[in-house]
Amino acid sequence: MKIALLSYSTKPRGGVVHTLHLAEALAALGEDVTVWTLGRGGDTGFFRPVSPAVRLRIVPFSDSVSGPADETVGRRVVRSIATLRDAFDPAPYDIVHAQDCISANAVGRCVRTVHHIDHFTTPELAACHERAIVEPYAHVCVSAAVAGELRAGWALTAEVIPNGVAYERFATTEPTARAVWRSRLGRYILTVGGIEPRKGSLDLLEAYALLRADHPGVRLVIAGGETLFDYRDYRARWEVRAAELHVEPIVLGPVPDDELPALVAAANAFAFPSLKEGFGLAAMEALAAGVPLVVRDLPVLREVFGPAAHFAATPAQLATALGHTLTVDDPARRAAGRELAAAHTWVEAARRHLALYRSLH
Structure with missing residues (x-):
């Protein structure tokens, strides 16, 4: 299968670690895997080497350090979504799998892993979070507890697949x-x-x-x-x-x-x-x-x-x-x-x- 896994950053964060390990394991099983992400702060690669069996597509993204000085987190999230959306073409892939709310908003129809459920008060972040839950056509959770939150809050059924560990x-x-x-x-x-x-x-x-x-x-x-x-x-x-x-x-x-x-x-x-x-x-x-x-x-x-x-x-x-x-x-x-x-x-x-x-x- 041709699989696109999408994250929002190249930095060492739990969801990014998950994305890379999953991509490498899928590639080791013989699948055609591409990881898409935003290269924040001038990054052209991830925080660690990635197996050459995995294709990488790192979309340049300038953080507010070099962008608008008064940019709020909400505006940066909106700009992140737009930047990834403009670069990503879903056509070549059998499966598009987003690992966070930014990438889920950027790619539209997708599978979504809900690692945990946040509660935002700013309008941009709340809207981003809601769309990233209700719009995907299939959901994965890394624990039954989070799947239960998804079921209770949105009447959605998720496949529970725990993380692996290196x-x-x-x-x-x-x-x-x-x-x-x-x-x-x-x-x-x-x-x-x-x-x-x-x-x-x-x-x-x-x-x-x-x-x-x-x-x-x-x-x-x-x-x-x-x-x-x-x-x-x-x-x-x-x-x-x-x-x-x-x-x-x-x-x-x-x-x-x-x-x-x-x-x-x-x-x-x-x-x-x-x-x-x-x-x-x-x-x-x-x-x-x-x-x-x-x-x-x-x-x-x-x-x-x-x-x-x-x-x-x-x-x-x-x-x-x-x-x-x-x-x-x-x-x-x-x-x-x-x-x-x-x-x-x-x-x-x-x-x-x-x-x-x-x-x-």
């Missing part, structure tokens, strides 16, 4: 690479995803301040943070609160892709206090690395992680759970986490996508 990449990191991060950072709790409302960053900050009472030497490390949205106000609130709490987390920002597995594997614990998720790929990668995992007590994360994770609903509970992982070795839970991560393969995800595509074609 298990070997995180499970077999070099000891010397892990030692480099430990030498640099000491004992640390890691979170990946940057500082933003959906990631529960303020709650994690509060939890870290509580944790330091019993574990003064442990550090909080925050990696990632590539995003289309403007979270400067939230980041400012976070920085003010950190100063009030007398804590100084280490904010790494985006980490080179080849360095990320060792950073994850060297962590003493992985914190995932997101307020909204569709699956939790970064957390599953931590399990693959054998790192103790503490997540927000959400139905979707209960579904995905079950007995492999510790669950916490409040900053105090988060601090307690993280403290437990720092003091109590739990090889059975760690083994359960590795087993769970290993069971989620991109090959299986690709096969299930291909079965869906064939049923639609």
Whole structure:
């Protein structure tokens, strides 16, 4: 089949990671796969090398840094949709599969993966989100919980196909690479995803301040943070609160892709206090690395992680759970986490996508 997978960025974000792994797995099964995306900020390639079996079509897009100085996020989204729409021709493809609301709005008739459901208040973003749900003719969700939200809110039935995990990449990191991060950072709790409302960053900050009472030497490390949205106000609130709490987390920002597995594997614990998720790929990668995992007590994360994770609903509970992982070795839970991560393969995800595509074609 000739398959087009569409994303909105070349930067390392969960949906983009998903798109690339799915594309490579479909191509390995013998399918003809092209990934379309916007090359933001002058990007001419993705954040990591992509298998040569996958065709890439990266459409140039100038962000507001070099565009209108007063451009809002909503206007940038509208311009993103128009830019991708003008470049994309659906005619050559048997399946057009959009991975986000920008690409779904750009391409019209398509299959859509709903990774998670957002709630926007600005008119442009709310309209974009709504069209990207109601207009596609078929839907995929990466968890049953999100499929349930889609069914309850829009009476739509989605195929549930969980994410895969690059298990070997995180499970077999070099000891010397892990030692480099430990030498640099000491004992640390890691979170990946940057500082933003959906990631529960303020709650994690509060939890870290509580944790330091019993574990003064442990550090909080925050990696990632590539995003289309403007979270400067939230980041400012976070920085003010950190100063009030007398804590100084280490904010790494985006980490080179080849360095990320060792950073994850060297962590003493992985914190995932997101307020909204569709699956939790970064957390599953931590399990693959054998790192103790503490997540927000959400139905979707209960579904995905079950007995492999510790669950916490409040900053105090988060601090307690993280403290437990720092003091109590739990090889059975760690083994359960590795087993769970290993069971989620991109090959299986690709096969299930291909079965869906064939049923639609």
